[in-house]
Amino acid sequence: MDVELIRQLMELMASCHVCELEYEASDMRVKLRRDGASPPDAGKASQVALPDLAFGGTEAPELREGEVAEPEVAVVKSPIVGTFYRAPAPGAEPFVSTGDYVTVGKTLCIVEAMKVMNEIESDFDGKVIKILMEDAQPVEYGQPLMWIEPA
């Protein structure tokens, strides 16, 4: 993945006040969207591990630029390959939502692998500032799932 290219695209979007941009080349596809009007500092995006755009081969995860993390943001990563679930059962309340405060050991989500529901617990006390995956999306090992701002 070409991080430099993405950074350039992000800078271009900011300078031209573009809110959404899709870019496709032979080996990558990326969709960028700017939320809100806060002038972004594109350089900060590199401080967060970006989701692997190649995964799944079809739909690329979105990088929301307006909410670039602060340097101290904690990234919750998937410890296994599987399917990401926000709630314990279909239709149930999600374990956490953006803005929630969580404590160490709190279940944040489930990654299901081979029909085993693996509860992913928080290693941090802090505020959930971003949930990076949609419900029922496949995730790979090491894939960022959430951003938590440690308290």
Place this chain on the structure above:
Amino acid sequence: MFSKILIANRGEIALRIIRACREMGIQSVAVYSNVDENSLHVRFADESVCIGPARNDKSYLNITGIISAALVTGADAIHPGYGYLAEDPGFARICEDHKIKFIGPSPKLIRLMGDKAVARATMRSLGVPVLPGSDGEVEDAKEALDIAAEIGFPVVIKASGGGGGKGMRIVHDKDDLPRAFESVQGEAGAAFGNPAAYIEKYVGEPRHIEFQLLADEHGNVIHLGERECSIQRRHQKLIEESPSPVMTSRRRHSLGSIATEAASKLGYTSAGTMEFLMDPRGQFYFLEMNTRIQVEHPVTEFVTGVDIVKEMIVIAAGEKLSLKQSDVKFNGHSLECRINAEHPETFAPSPGEITACNLPGGIGVRVDTSIYKDYVVLPYYDSLIAKVIAHAPTRNEAIARMERSLEEFVIEGIDTTIPFHMEVMKDSEFLAGRFSTAFVERFLGKARAERERKGKRVRTAHSA
């Protein structure tokens, strides 16, 4: 036919399988550990999934991660390659349980052939010649002594769960037998979780010759001739060729018939290899059966023109073999040199970054590799970095072609075994085709003596 195959492996063999998939119009899924992100199998597969960290047990041996990756990507089959999970009957069973086709034989046959004592007894009952020795497992040292007295020393004690030269001990004298037997049992229990051991007559200076088999689910079984694999160091093959310099077409036909008949009676499916020892008198004995694709399969592909990986996929999909025994024609001679990231004299591993790389090419040359300039050979995995395979009408021409290919092959930044192979290609015993599994040890001894002699001459010159 399958629509998507997940490849549960890395390196050159993963790439080899991806190539077959692409040519067959099948989507491919690579799995990788996070340090393998820049590998060619990740680059050339249609999709890729990171399944764990560098450690093999957390990534390429991580069954949950691999099955989960197959499920989330919708792969309908898994090709295990060689090594890793290729001969794990438990993995094959789990694939079945998840309605994912395991590209290989049934879990039952993998288990049967994985237990070397049972495999030996089974083959014997099917009319395949085996070395004199025990009927299956040996209970204790006393029984071992009785059998050894009957067949005569030297004998070799082997672990049932071993294979490929692992977990064995040669015993020349009856006084040494009880201790050797117990240590094999102890080591086997620790290493393979199965302390069972068996005894065979020991054959000194044998040749290692194996037969490539293909069998479909419709009862068709064929062989693709033999491979000569006697050039080994510590039971690791270094150079393979087909045909064997000592094979005649009559003997190929008779051994090939024995092997295909046994596979047929077993109900074997997929690709498989029956390994034989040839004693100095020219007698063949069954050694073990490998239930997977072999590293050295390209030499057979060169002389027969059969794509073994594609046939494995065709067989797994329940289709018929694309050819009959009478369609198999042997054409010319092929050699393979395994290039390892190791020092050419000491064989010490040499991981690191490849700073320059030129792959050989030209007529009759095939290179199966996953390296490129700037690639970093990782210390966590096997040291095999490339296979150079040459094909020509005759053995001598194939050797000449191999020699010039090795000259063209430039790898800088790490040590490789290319210089070792170049020396072997010039060795008179090798050129004459007169060798046994003891070749490499003798060759290295000669090379060491030569270096010392040269060293002395230099010192003498200095002192003069």
